[in-house]
Amino acid sequence: MKINQFLKINAVAIAAVMFTGSIMSFKIAEKKAESTQYYYNSNSVATGAFSQESNWAEGSGSSCVMLGNKPCTITVPEGQDLIDVIGGLTNDQVLAIHPSERRQ
Numbered sequence: 001m002k003i004n005q006f007l008k009i010n011a012v013a014i015a016a017v018m019f020t021g022s023i024m025s026f027k028i029a030e031k032k033a034e035s036t037q038y039y040y041n042s043n044s045v046a047t048g049a050f051s052q053e054s055n056w057a058e059g060s061g062s063s064c065v066m067l068g069n070k071p072c073t074i075t076v077p078e079g080q081d082l083i084d085v086i087g088g089l090t091n092d093q094v095l096a097i098h099p100s101e102r103r104q
Helices: 002-009 011-031 082-086 091-096
Strands: 036-040 056-058 073-076
Touching: 073 082
Parallel strands: none
Antiparallel strands: 036 056, 036 073
């Protein structure tokens, strides 16, 4: 009987705690979304080469040690593709958004 009385008195508080807990679980799931790292795995510096998806590979490659004014790695946010980030850009534009470019 004491349990029934406790539940009746605190029903709103119990519902609020349960609701808050369910909302918090969604926020934790949202924070787990991760970006994807790509590295430039081509020697080409031809016009538009840096924006060609085929010149990039997923992962953290050792190609970053190559010489030349080329990009090294690029991070693509969760929910986007590589082409969403670099598609249609010139080589200079890719280098401008790219923090790890290599220079001779």
